[in-house]
Amino acid sequence: MRTVKAPNDMSEILNTLTESIKAGKRKDAKAATEQALSENIDPQQILAALTMGMDDVGRRFKANEIFVPEVLVAARSMKSSMELLEPVLAESGYTPDHTVIIGTVEGDLHDIGKNLVAMMLKGANFSVVDLGTNVGAQAFVEAAQTHKASLIGLSALLTTTMTAMREAVALFREQGLAAKVMIGGAPITEQFAQDIGADGYATDAASSVDLARSLVA
Template sequence: MNTPLEQLTSAIKAGKRKDAKSATQAALDAAIPPAQILAALGEGMADVGRRFKANEVFVPEVLVAARAMQNSMDLLEPVLIEAGIQPAHTFLICTVEGDLHDIGKNLVAMMIKGANFKVVDLGTNVAPDVLIEAVEAHRADIIGLSALLTTTMPAMREAVARIRERGLKVKIMVGGAPITEGFAHEIGADGYAPDAGSAVELALRLVEAA
């Protein structure tokens, strides 16, 4: 018989939301410390991220895993807050002004959340002023900017420039179909991630280096 934590990790890996919920409840009922439950969740999501990066699972599987994680977090979050446990880092994410395409952005947000960052999702089509205000309000450690269109790449350049002008001490990572390592470097971003799994690794590297 698997422990509730093992059941939770495998429910996340398989994207089974109902199992994730019941395993979380069982773990809470068994008075397992919430930090351990969170670690079991993170282990499941990290495994999904690894398999996504290795092309063993794809977008649908990552989405169902993230949905299972969210079902678990709905139960776990109040307990974590009560215990005073909160993520060490805040990750702010959005698509740049003019761009409404958010599949990639949402995948990254879910995976980053699974790696125990506080994720503030500003949504799509976010103007630089709104972004800067949010970075200051949430004291963000990292910003993730996404663009799908060639026509919104200039808006990504503009957003990075405005954040730098403002002198904010925040790391900026970028991604999206037409974005390349070279473009990220050219516009002064701190990093580029080609997929959601790599985005988690990059985010962890950036906060460690800070």
């Protein structure tokens, strides 16, 4: 039997969920997700509440109001909630249309931003294959072919590893990959993306979702 919640009750649970993500309260976020699921709230609305929390975290991080540790605890809270939500989303016929291969380029071990982008993309109904950090260009090629990816996302946080990004894009072009390439990371600029022939660049996790959508449209 399906019980439809009154809008007020529903928005209270979703609001608690958003606030728990913002505050990085993993246990609270998990409990609110469990409650929302047991109350039969539309999984896409739950997802929207989670994403809203992370968007806020991203905004405050950019404004230097919070720092990496806060972003990390928020992301971990989001991850715990997503573990509960993902099977329900899949069950409700919510299947991703596009696959994104994402990773941090060779020589670079930074993954906080890349993980946030991956999380946001998952939240936006992309299937995400995360290759991790220090990923060689050939590994991206192989994963893109295996998973018939529509997109490849490259992350770099060091000015020294921006070279690896250039080499990776060159290899993708040489191999004639159909996947579009988007890049990001603190030292990356729109100009650099153009210079190396990437298809797009986004400054943060929230805008990477808009970018990904526009690239596969």
